[in-house]
Amino acid sequence: MSAAGLVIIGSGPAGVAAAEAFREHDADAPVRIMTEDPDPPYERPPLSKEYLRGTTDDVALHPADWFAERSIELHRGTVTELDVTDHAILLGDDRMAYDALVLATGAAPRPLLVPGGERALSLRSLTDARRLREAATGAKTAVVIGAGFIGCEAAASLAMRGITVHLVAPDTLPQEKRLGSDAGHRITDLVTATGVRYVGNTSVREIGSHSVLLDDERTIEADLVLAATGVTPNSDLARAAGLRVENSLIVVDGHMRTSADDVYAAGDIALAHNADAGRAIAVEHWQDAADQGEVAGARAAGRTVSWSGAPGFWSDIGDATLKYSAWGDGYEHSRIVDHDDGFTVWYERDGVLVGVLTHNADDDYDLGGRLIVEGGPAPTPVR
Ligand SMILES: Cc1cc2nc3c(=O)[nH]c(=O)nc-3n(C[C@H](O)[C@H](O)[C@H](O)COP(=O)(O)OP(=O)(O)OC[C@H]3O[C@@H](n4cnc5c(N)ncnc54)[C@H](O)[C@@H]3O)c2cc1C
Incomplete structure (x- = not known):
């Protein structure tokens, strides 16, 4: 890789994970994250939970020196242009070249x-x-x-x-x-x-x-x-650059490659092929954004990795935790099973498990995650 190195647009989990994964495989090339967020990278999940309740102020994603220790630069500002032919972006008045680019621009409230x-x-x-x-x-x-x-x-x-x-x-x-x-x-x-x-x-x-x-x-x-009425993917840059975009999401393969050479996309902005699902799916979850970012960063550094596994997240409503894992593109039948202090909902389509929602039923959550990936039926009849 030449002196231009890796440029990442976005400092959410997808962007930061891409930087980290790239650096693990390439100790020398420059890694630069462009972000319009004025704060150092932070975790979004606590913002509607502990942070809003006032029980924590600390939402930092990494300690302050984490980025410098890895020679990962953070540049503040909005990227306004992507030139995939010249391999360059525009940040304010600065035109910056890249060898590889990761688009991790996430989404904005509607x-x-x-x-x-x-x-x-x-x-x-x-x-x-x-x-x-x-x-x-x-x-x-x-x-x-x-x-x-x-x-x-x-x-x-x-x-x-x-x-x-x-x-x-x-x-x-x-x-x-x-x-x-x-x-x-x-x-x-x-x-x-x-x-x-x-x-x-x-x-x-x-x-x-x-x-x-x-x-x-x-x-x-x-x-x-x-x-709290949903989000719109930040895909204007990609669309203007001529990348393949469907339903406002950037279409990527299992290695997070977009339709342009050396340009990857990951996280909420991506419509990504999942190896276990065997199809492209869209997810808006923290860990999946980080996983996709990791794939994009490793791939940009020359490794052959792809995105797999069932997407999922946990949600805290008051003191209750819900755990949800699903491909997220629909189901035909569902069945609830109540437990002493919780429940499990199994979701099936075409006779195979495509989702599981649990509250205080971690064994079902783990089993569901495995069955979703294997393409097996729900453990209890769903109809
Ligand atoms: C309040 C809240 C609670 C959540 N709770 C959970 C949860 O409990 N579990 C869960 O799985 N998920 C949760 N999520 C969703 C999760 O946070 C997202 O799925 C995740 O942040 C997506 O990561 P991303 O890196 O794709 O994008 P984002 O985190 O949205 O990051 C995008 C980045 O791109 C930057 N950017 C965009 N355009 C430009 C540009 N042109 N130039 C420069 N920078 C740009 C933005 O400033 C931002 O830094 C929650 C989200 C919110 C808002």
């Missing part, structure tokens, strides 16, 4: 397109989290819009601070469309156990200065409003 939507806070970066925690200090009431995992976690964390929280979403039950009604009922129980009031079957029509108007004419008081 704006809430209702009158007053700009009043709603969002939660993606540490800057967002600081703003939200500040707003929570002194707030008596809050509305969280969107009942995905981040919405449920944030609503529970705000309620644990003593705030009266309404969680508003179009589903009758949280995540019913994605995970089914059995899971929806159990998630409702976990969220409401923290004091959160779930308001389903409705959406937000307008956000006022201290209230939220719903489309069924109800008004809910809110000192703070958090929009």
Whole structure:
């Protein structure tokens, strides 16, 4: 590799893991991470959990000298152009050459397109989290819009601070469309156990200065409003550079290679081929972003590795931990099995297990992860 070395765009788990993996295999070539985030790399998962509850301030991904020790440079700023023909990027006025490039630009919160939507806070970066925690200090009431995992976690964390929280979403039950009604009922129980009031079957029509108007004419008081309404992949750079992009995701093979020479993509931004699934899947999970980044970095350093394993993540709603592992591209049938203090939901498609959701059932979670990869049926009949 020449003096240009590896350039990475994005300082989330995919970008940092790519830098680390590359450096493990190449001690000499420059490694530069470009990031528009003003904070040193940090963990996002605690931002809706311990950080929002106020029980931790330390979310650093690595100790301060970790990057210097590995000769990994961090450059602040927004990359505005990618020239795949010349192997160069533009950061501010600086044009920088690369030998290999990893796009790990992640995703950004989707704006809430209702009158007053700009009043709603969002939660993606540490800057967002600081703003939200500040707003929570002194707030008596809050509305969280969107009942995905981040919405449920944030609503529970705000309620644990003593705030009266309404969680508003179009589903009758949280995540019913994605995970089914059995899971929806159990998630409702976990969220409401923290004091959160779930308001389903409705959406937000307008956000006022201290209230939220719903489309069924109800008004809910809110000192703070958090929009947890999903994310949009940051794929503009890739699209403008002519890379293959589908549904706003950069298409990569199992080695995280994009359609352009020497350009890789990893993490939330990638639609990646998974060796065990035998198809391309999209995931928005921390560990999978890091795993894909590791593949991209090792591959850029000349190693032959590919992305495999069942994607998954853990979610903390109040004091309860949910564990979910799935290919994430749909199921036909599901079956819930209740345990003394938890539950397991098995998800099947075409007679094979494609997902498992557990609460206090770690053996099922481990078994499910293995069966998903092996392509076996669920251990208990699902229909
Ligand atoms: C509050 C919260 C809680 C979460 N909890 C969990 C959890 O419990 N478990 C789990 O598995 N997942 C969780 N996630 C999801 C997880 O954090 C993401 O899947 C993961 O961060 C994706 O990593 P990434 O590296 O692909 O992208 P990101 O982490 O989004 O990083 C993208 C980086 O690219 C930078 N960037 C983008 N465009 C440019 C540009 N043009 N120029 C320069 N820099 C740019 C950004 O500033 C950022 O540094 C959570 C997410 C949030 C927001």
